[in-house]
Amino acid sequence: MTELRLHRELYQAAALEQALGLFAPHGTFVRKEEPSHWVVEITARTLERERRIAGELGNYALGLTVKGRKR
Numbered sequence: 001m002t003e004l005r006l007h008r009e010l011y012q013a014a015a016l017e018q019a020l021g022l023f024a025p026h027g028t029f030v031r032k033e034e035p036s037h038w039v040v041e042i043t044a045r046t047l048e049r050e051r052r053i054a055g056e057l058g059n060y061a062l063g064l065t066v067k068g069r070k071r
Contacts, residue, residue, distance in 0.1 A: 002050035004040040004058055011038060015064035019057050027053050 006016065016038055020029050027044035040057065044050045 002042045002047065002054050004042060004054040006038045006040070006058060006061065008036055008038060010065065011061050012065045012068055013038070015068055016040075016061045018064055019061040022060065023053060023057050 016031070020031065020040070023029070027042050027050065029043075030041040032039040032041070040054075042050045042053050042057070044053055
């Protein structure tokens with residue numbers, strides 16, 4: 001299991017949810033909320049795959065957040 005921590009001041013909840021939906025076929029995700037972070041636990045076939053998914057998921061959610069703020 002790999003843990004991804006995304007600061008709530010940088011990432012919008014809606015963007016994270018959309019990203020999780022898109023990446024759902026590639027792993028299992030458990031989303032948790034902390035006062036300052038969204039925490040996503042990622043489980044996939046291998047640790048290497050989990051790490052790659054974490055990086056891609058974080059980047060995608062950030063991109064969606066930026067697009068959402070421009071509107």
